Amino acid sequence: MSTEQKQKFAAYIASQGLKATRQRELILEAFLAQAEHPSTEELYLGLRKEHPGIGYATVHRTLKLLAECGIATVRNFGDGAQRFEACAGEHHDHLVCTGCGLIIEFENLQIEKLQEQVAKSHDFTVQDHRLELYGLCSNCRKGE
Amino acid sequence: MSTEQKQKFAAYIASQGLKATRQRELILEAFLAQAEHPSTEELYLGLRKEHPGIGYATVHRTLKLLAECGIATVRNFGDGAQRFEACAGEHHDHLVCTGCGLIIEFENLQIEKLQEQVAKSHDFTVQDHRLELYGLCSNCRKGE
DNA sequence: TCCGAGATTGAAAACCGTTTTCATTTATAA
């Protein structure tokens, strides 16, 4: 439920001496409502329909704030733009279709465990990781 | 041996109706000689010491050519710049230290296999993938 | 060897997503 995220954001804002503004509220709502992996631009264009006054910089700044406080994750699927995704519960990785842009999410605990082992064997402490499989979905394969 | 790569490049250039130039030769040599994961800028600055006339655009264009013909891979470790790496034999993935920038390479066949399984279970054909583990190397962990 | 079509080069400008700047507006504690 989005109330949870709103509270989390409010708490973070308070804890950092920041201010609760109309724009931040709007942007969080739009972010939670929007499609899966929006870029700043996409979210900004969506918002502007309802709220023409809103600024691109504010949208981007707020998305970074959301990432800071753990509501969003920053993704990068190699299209040159940062994308943002709500941290809904479980961690997951992505299959990205190079044909149509389709993104499928998956989690695989075995892979995660093996990653930990690899890190340990090199005396590394993992803070984060990215795993993306690029290829063709079944539709795009047919279309070839 | 670098002769192999030179031949591969020569063959590719011929096959595409491109031309063999002094610059391309120089850039390939520098690329093969340089450190592990150079950016265009880094390679360019290195080259300029010996060959002040060389242009940034030419370096970048040539690196893209090398990627096209399978001599180089494009990497992106999240520092905002494309990095290039010689495709020396085996595929590998990376551990990236967020403290000092150290990069450790690894390969793990179990992970690769599991990736294939994941893809298959979603009816995906994998063309490429990226796996990076970000964290702290033992040195940087001590320094904290 | 020389020529000419067409590719390549380097410098500079354009590009594009991100970040900063700055004058103005707004939130919040007193």
Added chain:
DNA sequence: TTATAAATGAAAACGGTTTTCAATCTCGGA
């Protein structure tokens, strides 16, 4: 209500990449 500091939107700056363009070079054919 007021004072203070933060936030906003527009525009400029930024930084890596890509394009443009006139000059230069490559290489197959004469």
